Amino acid sequence: MLDVMPIIKSLWRNKTGPLLIVIQLSLTIAVVSTALFVVSERIAKIERPSGMIEAGMFKIWMRENSPDADMEQIAKRDMDIIRATQGVIDATPISSIPVSGGGSSTSLYKNPEDKLTDFPTAIYEMTEHGLPALGLALIEGRNFNTNEVIFFGRENAPKHTAAIITKDIADKMFPDESAVGKTVYMGGLQLTIVGIIERLMGPWPDSEYATSATILPVIVKDDAINYLVRTESGQRDAIMHSLLEKLRSIDSTRLVGDEKSMEKIKRESYAGDYAMIKILSFVIFVLIFVNALGIFGLTTFWVNQRRKQIGIRRALGSTKAEVMRYFMVENIVLVVFSAVVGTIIAYLNSSYMARTHSMEILPVTYVLITILFLLLVTIMAAYSPIRKATQISPVEAVSNL
Template sequence: MDIAPIFASLHKHRTPVALIVLEIALACAVFCNAVFIIGQRVAELGMSNAIAESHLVVISVNGSNPDTARADIPRNLAALRGIPGVTGAAVMTSIPFGQSAGVDGVSTGPDSQVHPGASRYMLGEGGPRVLGLRLLKGRFFGPGEYADSTLRGGMMPNGHVVIITQSLAQRLWPSGHALGQQLWVGSEKHYAVIGVTADVARPGSSSIGRGSAHYAVFFPLAPDPAFTQYVVRSAPQNRQRVLHAAEAKLHTLAPNMVIKGQTFAQIRDQAFTATRSMAWVLVLVCLVMLTVTAFGIVGLSSFWVRQRRRQIGIRRAIGATRANILRYFQTENFLIVSLGIALGMVLSWGVNLYLMKHYELPRLPWHYLPVGALTLWLIGQLAALGPALHASRVPPVVATRSV
């Protein structure tokens, strides 16, 4: 088909063509970036967390007496371990996917570059086993390494031992030699790395960039008022029974404390509520944008068919078939959509650069662009099909009528 007449016709209708091209470009930019963000959010729902999630329940306690906490914690743990079906219990200051906790800027030396913050997990004795931490290198804490600390300034005694996650180890020591190294917090505090575990999610991971979502440090700590999370382990089928029994036991032992228990599955689900909501909002935005674009194409195509009825009739009268008329309007639509997509590709990169700068979003992978283009081409052809079919049914007799 000779497309020169099509370009000539589009040139005569520059304003409506420009408007629909801009609408398609905007739809392309929004669609590509929204689909990318949706993919990022859906991936976050399955964020890895190398602990025995299906075996754990967590009981948060608040309002404990700081003067008696060091004696109350061993008593409470002994009571929890005595519940039928419980295979272990320990205390922590915070939990993966829980509320945001202490974060420290870490480095490899007092004068080295400070890397993005790492979450601070204080673990009571038996904590690594109860959580099901997977040791990749080194060893876990020994019985005599749980420090008797008052958490001066929220930190362990200087020079103590720590365990770090694999992601943090790779960030600080890319060569892979983390064991025996000194982990510095600020320019004064340093700790010996004795173990590296598989990646454990940080508290508040759903609001942290994926690149640093597994930067965590484990400190060994003796019973201390800072412990507010009791983690209880059992077989998955016993979790609900153990949860209710643990809550009741702690209420009996400490009636003045505020106690709330959850399975770890519930904690993970709550942590990503906002993530799921954002994903659905973006899906709705995509649907609305594509629908508006489709109606815009339908409206423009229908308008042009009405404007050209006599011209179509003349073409039919001199031998054009219905297929010729249909192909003409579909080709015309394809060219308009292609112009919009070409501009939309540029806008997509521009929007992505803005999101990278202000919201720490990764770079938009190139394959999202052809996906967006194919989607808009398909929507454009489907949207123009109705008006094009209507145009192909214009009879030749229309050419004999006055304008």
């Protein structure tokens, strides 16, 4: 009733052009749906909450050059200066920075003898100011007490300490009971879990264990350490630079630098993902554009080719709407064919990538969205040439004979 069969037959008679369009559209559907999926995956990855309140946060790296400097005193003195600064919410010395790409990790054990049941986790060393400085949400237990915080030299490492772990690892280690108060093991170190936080990302966003983290209140006295500072929003950069000057002026022999906002740290860590998002978005945009131009060009051509036929049809009583419908249906038929072929190509590629590169299988929604969108673009691109077709006067059918 929509004249689909005659349209298909007529397309088949002049098949070179339509066939090429189907190739173009189906490859586009395959690429765009795959690209859309990758982009949305990367956006979801970047937007995962880190568990921290990142606004107003920055870090400074510090290294003491004199061999007999006492890191404990230096860190405490610097912390007093930083916390006394107007606009600073809180600050902590910290062994490594979440999501930064560099840090340390280890495994926790419920039973030190059972080496095969391990729970991999990122390790952060910070003081009792860590929770407020990072803005972490404590959901069970308590924060560290001041007397639990120990600065230690490598030669007299503690044997026992308190620990705060993320909900993620608490649920894995103690699925049926509360982890608070439990003792777990980390190499030779015995940990008593005093609190559980909602969430904290490890240093490596690509890791399988990105959301397993353990916080220890014991800080090793090396010659270098990071300070993590959270300020009132809007004052971050000003405070960062004034603190840098202040910390340098106290002691000009040490290195104070590598200052970075959490925003920048995250941007650098996810640079590859941002690049993929931008490149693929560009690909999607250009492909849609190229296709729209192709459809526009081809429809214009078809209409011009068939001016006489259109004239005859109009002379035999076809309305403008019927002419419009004919060409629209023709384009829609092409998109439908392309949708079938494109879906097949997309899934062949997806299953190949899944097998060889362990990627996720393309969800069907992305293919459907792409097809619908491309259909819309096709209709829009074809509209103006088709409208011109409807303007063809029935006189043309006879004038040229």
